[in-house]
Every structure is written in C-alpha cells, then in structure tokens.
Amino acid sequence: MVGAASATYHLVYQLGGKYGVISVNEKINPTFLRAIKLADCEGRMTSMRSLKRPFSVPMDSLPYTPEELEEEIAEIATKQINDEGAQIIVVAFTLLNLFVKPGALERLSSRLNAVFVDAQAIALKTAEMLVRLKLSHSEREYPLL
C-alpha cells in the first residue's frame, strides 16, 4: 500500500531543503496537513496555500480552464518561491494532469526555476519500485490481521 502523500513528501525531502504546498480545496487542508505531519515532513514546509476556487468531489462543474489553473498555480508558487524560499512545489492534487494541458509541471518548473513534482507519478513509481525490490510494510509496525 503506497500513500501518494507519504511517497511524495518523503521524495521531496530528498530533492531540496524547503517546499511549498498548493492545495485545491482550503477546507480539506486539515487532512493534507495531518498527512504531512504523520509523514514527519512538516519541518521543511514553507506554507500550504490554496486555490481561490476549490475542487470538490463529485465535480459538478470545473472551477478553472486548464490555462487558468496553470496560471493560478504559477501565481501562488511565485509567492512561495520568492517570499518563503520554497525550492520545490507540491500541487496536492493527484488528478492534476486531467485538468491542465500536457507538460504543465515541466513548464512551471522551467518558468519559475523550481522543482514541481507530480504526486501521481511519484506514487506509481514508488509502488513499482517496492514491488521490484520485494519490499513491503514492516509487520512489526503493521501486524497482519
């Protein structure tokens, strides 16, 4: 079992010193923050900032066009990078690629000279790595039922 949040934040710790998080729904931030604390990755987070218009599930309507979404992510990330010293940006939305144009994270990385990570890809690559390495959870920490 790979938690996308845990996999992402632990990888972020290997990539740089400080990171910022952009959430897609401010009202869910307590859950996102709890996941970060449980992963013991709170210490290097500069801030968690939210999109102005939230995503929720089920989605009755889309709050942003792909261009608008990419631009607002850029606007928020710019503050985190320039004002807070973030080097890495996590957009806490594993479905992000479905709502932006292809290559959005690469474009943002290049434009803002910071690392933008794809949580969905990190989760899958972590799962594949663990299967290849024949690694699973410690039964001392997580006893089988």
Add this chain to the structure above:
Amino acid sequence: MMKVAVIAPGALPEEAKMAMKADMLTYAEPGTTLEVFAVEEGKIAVAADLDMKAPSTVALAQKIEQQGFDAIILDGT
C-alpha cells in the same frame, strides 16, 4: 508483469478513471497494468468527509488485495 490498483478517495466518472489510467500508463513500466477503483459513497468538500471514508477504504483495499494485485496506491495528497 505487475498489477497495480489505484484507489481514488472519491467517486469519479468512468471517463475520469480512464483518463487517469491513460495518463499513468504513459510513465508506467512496460508490463505494469493498472486498475482504478474509487471509494464511491459520499462527497469530499471538507476534511471530515475524507475521515468518514476510512472504513470503506480499508474494506475496498482488502477486496483488492484478494484479487491478486501486487500494490495498491492510495491516491490523494
């Protein structure tokens, strides 16, 4: 061959599941197969909505495990 299941925390239309799978297959290892599941009931609008989904998520993960998947991704960051 590797079978990976993805559990989305909330209900998704079938086309969203297909789009998610197609996106992930662009960077998956050759031979990795993906199936997207979702914890269907309930909405996700505030943090507590996700907490309420924990029991259903565990039950779904147990069912998926019995289907022979090699790994399960609990989606959402």
